[in-house]
Amino acid sequence: MVKWLNEKGLEDDVVISSRVRIARNIEDVRFPQAARKEESEKVTKDILEAVKNSNKNDNYKFFEIGRLSSLDKNVFIEKHLISPNLIQKPDMSSFLLRDDEKVTIMINEEDHLRLQILLPGLNLEEGWKLCSSIDDGLEEYLDYAFDEKFGYLTSCPTNTGTGLRASVMLHLPSLVLTGYANNIFQAVSQIGLTVRGLYGEGTKALGNIFQISNQTTLGETEEEIIQKLKNVVIQIINKEREIRENLLETRSVEIEDKVLRSLGILKYSRIISSEEAMKLFSDVKMGIDMGIIKNIESKDIINLMMLTQPASLQEYFKEDLDVEKRDIKRAELIREKIKN
Amino acid sequence: MVKWLNEKGLEDDVVISSRVRIARNIEDVRFPQAARKEESEKVTKDILEAVKNSNKNDNYKFFEIGRLSSLDKNVFIEKHLISPNLIQKPDMSSFLLRDDEKVTIMINEEDHLRLQILLPGLNLEEGWKLCSSIDDGLEEYLDYAFDEKFGYLTSCPTNTGTGLRASVMLHLPSLVLTGYANNIFQAVSQIGLTVRGLYGEGTKALGNIFQISNQTTLGETEEEIIQKLKNVVIQIINKEREIRENLLETRSVEIEDKVLRSLGILKYSRIISSEEAMKLFSDVKMGIDMGIIKNIESKDIINLMMLTQPASLQEYFKEDLDVEKRDIKRAELIREKIKN
Ligand SMILES: [Mg+2]
Ligand SMILES: [Mg+2]
Numbered sequence: 001m002v003k004w005l006n007e008k009g010l011e012d013d014v015v016i017s018s019r020v021r022i023a024r025n026i027e028d029v030r031f032p033q034a035a036r037k038e039e040s041e042k043v044t045k046d047i048l049e050a051v052k053n054s055n056k057n058d059n060y061k062f063f064e065i066g067r068l069s070s071l072d073k074n075v076f077i078e079k080h081l082i083s084p085n086l087i088q089k090p091d092m093s094s095f096l097l098r099d100d101e102k103v104t105i106m107i108n109e110e111d112h113l114r115l116q117i118l119l120p121g122l123n124l125e126e127g128w129k130l131c132s133s134i135d136d137g138l139e140e141y142l143d144y145a146f147d148e149k150f151g152y153l154t155s156c157p158t159n160t161g162t163g164l165r166a167s168v169m170l171h172l173p174s175l176v177l178t179g180y181a182n183n184i185f186q187a188v189s190q191i192g193l194t195v196r197g198l199y200g201e202g203t204k205a206l207g208n209i210f211q212i213s214n215q216t217t218l219g220e221t222e223e224e225i226i227q228k229l230k231n232v233v234i235q236i237i238n239k240e241r242e243i244r245e246n247l248l249e250t251r252s253v254e255i256e257d258k259v260l261r262s263l264g265i266l267k268y269s270r271i272i273s274s275e276e277a278m279k280l281f282s283d284v285k286m287g288i289d290m291g292i293i294k295n296i297e298s299k300d301i302i303n304l305m306m307l308t309q310p311a312s313l314q315e316y317f318k319e320d321l322d323v324e325k326r327d328i329k330r331a332e333l334i335r336e337k338i339k340n
Numbered sequence: 341m342v343k344w345l346n347e348k349g350l351e352d353d354v355v356i357s358s359r360v361r362i363a364r365n366i367e368d369v370r371f372p373q374a375a376r377k378e379e380s381e382k383v384t385k386d387i388l389e390a391v392k393n394s395n396k397n398d399n400y401k402f403f404e405i406g407r408l409s410s411l412d413k414n415v416f417i418e419k420h421l422i423s424p425n426l427i428q429k430p431d432m433s434s435f436l437l438r439d440d441e442k443v444t445i446m447i448n449e450e451d452h453l454r455l456q457i458l459l460p461g462l463n464l465e466e467g468w469k470l471c472s473s474i475d476d477g478l479e480e481y482l483d484y485a486f487d488e489k490f491g492y493l494t495s496c497p498t499n500t501g502t503g504l505r506a507s508v509m510l511h512l513p514s515l516v517l518t519g520y521a522n523n524i525f526q527a528v529s530q531i532g533l534t535v536r537g538l539y540g541e542g543t544k545a546l547g548n549i550f551q552i553s554n555q556t557t558l559g560e561t562e563e564e565i566i567q568k569l570k571n572v573v574i575q576i577i578n579k580e581r582e583i584r585e586n587l588l589e590t591r592s593v594e595i596e597d598k599v600l601r602s603l604g605i606l607k608y609s610r611i612i613s614s615e616e617a618m619k620l621f622s623d624v625k626m627g628i629d630m631g632i633i634k635n636i637e638s639k640d641i642i643n644l645m646m647l648t649q650p651a652s653l654q655e656y657f658k659e660d661l662d663v664e665k666r667d668i669k670r671a672e673l674i675r676e677k678i679k680n
């Protein structure tokens with residue numbers, strides 16, 4: 001199981017995880033996409049040094065992208081431990097992963113340094129606190145590119161300022177089912193937040209899972225960004241819960257039918273695509289969180305959502321699998337995990 | 341369980357039942373749609389008398405349509421024991437049902453007398469033999485309308501001649517799945533046979549069940565009609581089996597997935613329409629007949645196909661149920677029956 005799922009998160013009937021990440025760059029060094037080899041190596045060396053010096057008590061494992069198999073790289077992505085972007089420049093990128101998998105320090109992704117904190121449930125303040133303290137530690141050893149007027153300089157102008165992106169991953173099956181989701185997401189956009197899917201932009205409807213994050217990082221303090229996002233998320237949580245209750249009252253048989261059918265299919269199917277599995281997982285998780293399905297835990301489903309992604313699936317079976325095979329093995333894995 | 345399902349039929353991996361029926365009318369009495377009340381009553385009386393005299397050893401129960409509840413009437417139809425047509429004229433129609441439910445004698449349906457034999461599996465000759473012997477018995481006591489040139493006279497010209505309609509009910513999931521069905525049915529039509537669905541014309545695709553019967557009754561002897569139909573049916577059975585085998589070889593996981601998913605849904609759903617249930621029953625029956633599903637019997641599924649029809653369902657629960665309720669109760673009944 002993904003390590004960050006081991007702890008119980010707050011509001012975990014709706015929220016899956018909270019993520020905080022900051023972008024930093026080293027003064028007077030070209031951004032990664034324009035950097036020379038020696039520059040990149042220097043950046044890597046300096047950051048490793050800084051981490052070592054400033055985080056004495058933490059254990060990090062160091063991974064160089066160029067040395068990971070394609071499978072391994074994608075497993076890290078599927079677990080949300082690194083960004084898809086990081087693996088584009090295998091000759092210069094690397095990352096440090098803290099043993100509890102809550103902290104990732106990406107080196108030479110789009111920026112020289114990207115620090116990510118990932119926590120279960122709704123936990124943005126905690127995330128920001130941890131992020132900020134690690135950042136402060138690093139700043140003692142690194143000369144950040146910082147501008148009086150603009151704040152932290154970043155490769156992409158949308159990150160310039162605080163360099164902070166905070167996001168929360170939510171499971172919103174009822175909002176989608178009743179059609180409320182669209183209106184809410186539109187409203188969310190209008191107040192300067194962004195809604196993406198489980199694995200980013202193009203995956204919006206997957207498993208009714210949505211990531212909500214801030215869009216711009218300039219002109220607000222980190223605390224304001226965190227606060228605003230949290231407030232919006234809480235409203236969405238309440239709405240999702242309210243509708244679930246209402247569904248239980250007014251359309252209970254229909255909902256039972258929906259979630260139990262999905263469970264039936266998961267238990268019996270022999271071939272299942274990733275898309276369908278996600279849809280059914282969403283139903284089953286909804287059934288669990290609404291008290292209809294009793295003998296399965298919500299976090300097992302989230303775990304399965306990640307486990308059944310292409311790379312993780314192959315890693316699990318220790319086998320190279322093409323699409324057809326994956327659909328068969330995915331069904332097998334699900335039957336195995338759901339039985340127990 | 342429908343009585344005629346108790347006996348094991350021949351070729352019952354494909355054939356559900358065989359039906360033989362003949363149409364007869366009484367000389368010098370107007371056909372039912374034009375008859376006066378007293379005529380109809382006389383016809384009824386005479387037929388009852390004739391049955392009593394000629395079938396001394398058989399036990400028949402007598403039902404007057406006008407005295408049956410709407411539910412009861414439809415249960416008989418759903419079990420294929422009487423024709424939908426019979427209940428259109430409640431003031432004059434009635435029927436006799438032999439205790440083993442293999443023989444129905446309908447009175448004042450479209451013709452004065454319709455004698456139906458219904459047997460499990462492929463059993464046309466047996467059906468015709470039984471039909472013919474009962475008919476011969478009746479003919480001793482009844483003055484049939486018969487014309488040297490045309491044969492037995494009937495209300496609808498398409499029945500004139502032998503008055504015989506023979507039909508076989510088949511379950512052809514593989515032919516439908518692979519698209520062969522259309523071609524075969526077209527060919528079947530061209531040689532003068534008719535293909536209808538489980539409950540007649542408009543229900544063709546329901547549960548992949550098809551009734552194949554002769555179209556005309558003039559110009560062939562009864563034996564020829566029976567023989568021709570049987571020959572065609574055997575070819576269809578062989579083709580269906582051949583494809584099933586081929587599917588097992590070439591697409592086994594896919595087929596397993598299909599039939600097991602359907603089983604999963606049947607076991608878990610809480611609301612299910614008749615249409616969907618039929619589709620899933622067909623899959624499950626196919627799974628049973630192909631050896632994929634082990635602990636359920638093929639005839640239980642056929643029984644369920646009839647039990648979950650609107651009237652039978654209400655009769656089972658001894659409750660009046662509207663469409664919504666029926667869908668819930670149908671799911672309940674299925675879960676109950678499939679568990680055991
Ligand atoms: Mg700081
Ligand atoms: Mg005769």
